[in-house]
Amino acid sequence: MHMVAYKATDNLNNVVSQEKSKRSMLTEYFYMNRADPLARQCLYREFPEHFRWLKGTKRWQRRVKRPQIGRIVYANPAEGEREACEAIGLVETDKSLDDCLTESATFQMPCALRRLFATIIVFCEATNIRALYDKHFQSLSEDYHRTYTNAGTVEQLVLRDIGYIVHSMGKDIRSYGLPDLDESDESSGDYVREVIEEMSVGVDQEHLHIIDTLNMEQRVAFDEIMDHVVNRRGNVFFVDGPGGTGKTYLYKALLAKVRSLELIAIATATSGIAASIMPGGRTAHSRFKIPIKLSVDGMCNFTKQSGTAELLRRASLIIWDEVAMTKRQAVEALDRSLQDIIGCSLPFGGKVMVFGGDFRQVLPVVTRGTRAQITDATLQRSYIWDNIVKIHLTRNMREQSDPWFSEYLLRIGNGTEKTICDDYVRLPDDIVISYNTENPDESVDRLIQFVFPDLHKNATSASYTSTRAILSTKNDHVDELNARLIEKFLGKEMTYYSYDSVDDDSCNNYPLDFLNSITPNGLPPHMLKVKINCPVILLRNLDPHNGLCNGTRLMVRAFQKNVIDAEIIGGQHAGKRVFIPRIPLCPSEDISLPFKFKRKQFPVRLSFAMTINKAQGQTIPNVGIYLPEPVFSHGQLYVALLRGVSRQATRILAKPNEEIDATGRMGEAAKTLFTEMY
Structure with a gap:
């Protein structure tokens, strides 16, 4: 049965008796099977791949095969030959995870290598996990081989370590196609393991x-x-x-x-x-x-x-x-x-x-x-x-060392500090670095020198780095400060480029140059420049149980093309060495991008400087505050000032509003005024 179209004024018998009314896509499929040998090789659902339907004459016609150009892989002419791009890490290859494990093995830290392997199988979308495991098993088990001679025992110990780490990440090792883990010991049960861990x-x-x-x-x-x-x-x-x-x-x-x-x-x-x-x-x-x-x-x-x-x-x-x-x-x-x-x-x-x-x-x-x-x-x-x-709790534990400053901070937090023109407050003169309007870079350098004195001499010290940071309001200002500081930092340098893509972009609507130029909130930059001993901050919860949380500060101790060897420098896990691989990252759903963006990059940023929001919850003994524009949300100025332990160890560089003075009139006194908008 098939549809026949006709007008209300048409003679229905004439319409039905017309030759083309007797033909449908199905009846013509049968006719083509009788007449064309190619048609006999195709099921009905496959027919449109080789034949096209002519609506006017209601017949199938063989498709003419013409030369076609498929989707072209974008490569900037400035990048040179593709092989060269692969060699320097500009193009992602299937063996990058394999290389990551191979490079990490050279550091000879099997325990950290097992944590890296767990991170890879959970976060890195590996396609053949078992092949990676088999190839690198010797490196993963090197320390156990020194103690145990039985190969089965060694493998079970390695699997148990990996399984424990994977479990702490909220996953199950049994989901990844690895050799079976002997769970005869009841302590390996999930519910007991959670309790034992705590x-x-x-x-x-x-x-x-x-x-x-x-x-x-x-x-x-x-x-x-x-x-x-x-x-x-x-x-x-x-x-x-x-x-x-x-x-x-x-x-x-x-x-x-x-x-x-x-x-x-x-x-x-x-x-x-x-x-x-x-x-x-x-x-x-x-x-x-x-x-x-x-x-x-x-x-x-x-x-x-x-x-x-x-x-x-x-x-x-x-x-x-x-x-x-x-x-x-x-x-x-x-x-x-x-x-x-x-x-x-x-x-x-x-x-x-x-x-x-x-x-x-x-x-x-x-x-x-x-x-x-x-x-x-x-x-x-x-x-x-x-x-x-x-x-x-009202009794401030800092009052004995500096009662005036403690009271000033409380007034800022409570919103009771005297304001100028409703929005502005006066900052204490002794913590303000004067802003050179003719040469702002000179002012920034003085702030850096205050927070990071003798940077070259102390670059390798975790205690030096963990007790210092510059805070600012927005990522743009933080990135500028970090770029300036990494240039001043001595040591071996490595630049990592991200692999950016858009899901379902078959028409190549978003050129790679454009994708590389954007950095949505919470994602690392396309071009990540690091040096040995420079501080970085983690942008994702990789392994919270072992200290790898969003916001953890680390120092880069070594690196290869596909892995970063870092040391945690704060909190209860300070001193622990970890390997960090590239992982696929997507921005939060509330980021208003008209496409689904994915960036594969090391989930870190430089952390000489960080945003005020990111620093909330920690004490920074030596803190600088960089305010090239007014703070823009509730509590930001209060949080920034609270990070330090005293006003002797706190300095602020704020671009002054020179239109007002302390009495609300124009004047030079406004050089130490800044706004707390909420």
Whole structure:
């Protein structure tokens, strides 16, 4: 049966009897099978590949094969021959992961090599993982071969190490086609492994001694929280206090005490830097499996039977620091998930929860959000807020060394500092570097010299590098500072170029030059220049359990074409050596690009300088603040000033507004004025 078109005025019998009305695509397919040998080789669904349908005459006609040009691989003429591009790393090849492991093996660190292999199979989209494993097994197992002679035992030890690391990344080694792991030992079960991992976090004796040094406010908070933990009475606390009041000091005392009682205490923070400060700390998103895309009634991404669920059920105390930076929907998702897995309708399933933060600091990021939308995203607008016991710390631990500066910072945070023309505040003269309007570079060099004195002499020192940074408001300003500092930095240099692509761009609408020129927020640059001993900051959670969190600072100790050997320089994992490979990265879904962009690059940026938002949660003993334009969001100036430990170790370079002076009139006095817009 087929369709026949006709007009209302046509004679239907005449229409039906016409020759072409008797022909359809199917009937003509049968006719072509009788007449054309080629047609007999094709199924009906394959027919359009070799024949085309002529609507006018209703017949199939053989397609004429003409020379065609397929999609051309873009190569800039300036790059020279393609082989040369491959040799210098401008073009991605299938063997780049193989080369990455081969190069890393030369450093002779099998333990770090196993962590690298786990990172590759989880993040790098390898197509033949088993072949990589077989080829590099000797290097992966070199240390075990020195101790064990049985090949089967060695392989099981290697697989167990890799499986443990893969599991800490939230994946299962059984998904990657590797040799079977002997799981006869019940301790290899996922739920037990999660608990054992947390129970194995040691108790720092110095942190136990902290308990005796808590001030009166901290001691009251400590006793009340511990009373609920020991007596298993669930409650939700919020520890509020300006920077310097000892919130982290209190957390360390709580964690040490609970763990000394052989109970489970879970330490998390919104940012990787804040998490690394606490023993056993993890980012909240990685620990609680919080979804990246939050919804009003969302849940965390773990099941009742998972290891994460078992760990949370057994936990006696859960701490979440810097929660003021988190969207309330993330906290609400954890609340619903805990109630579900524990089967208790009390807030957070009846657990003892301790939130900490400072709403004077940077609030949750809402892309292109208004002030009202940003405020609505905070925990204070959540249904949870009314059920939280508030603990206020007010005694600033820095007051004894510099009471005036501590009071000034508090006024900035509370918004009570005297303003000029509604938006501007005066910065203390002794922490301001004068801005040379005729030669701004000279002013920047003086700021760099203050923060990084004798850079050449101290370039290899992790303690020197970890205690210094320059902060600015935007990535553009940070990139300018980092580019200036890497040029001043001595040592062997390597430049890594990213491999950029767009999914489903068959027409080549987006030239490679254009893709290379953009750097969406959260992605590394196309051209990454590093030198031996230069500081970098990690841009992704690679292995939170082993210290590789978004925001972790590292020093580059060695490099090859396909791998970077780095040392963690801050937090509980300081001194640990890690290998970092190139991984495919995509910008967040809230980045407004009209295409799906992918960049394969090392997930790091230089970190001589970093954004103010990225630095929240850490203390930087020697800090410079570069403000070529006004701060643009709530709490940025307050956060920047808080990073330092004293005004003697803090300097600000701010481009002055020369249109106003301290009385609101034009004048030279405005050279030390700067704005706090929120």
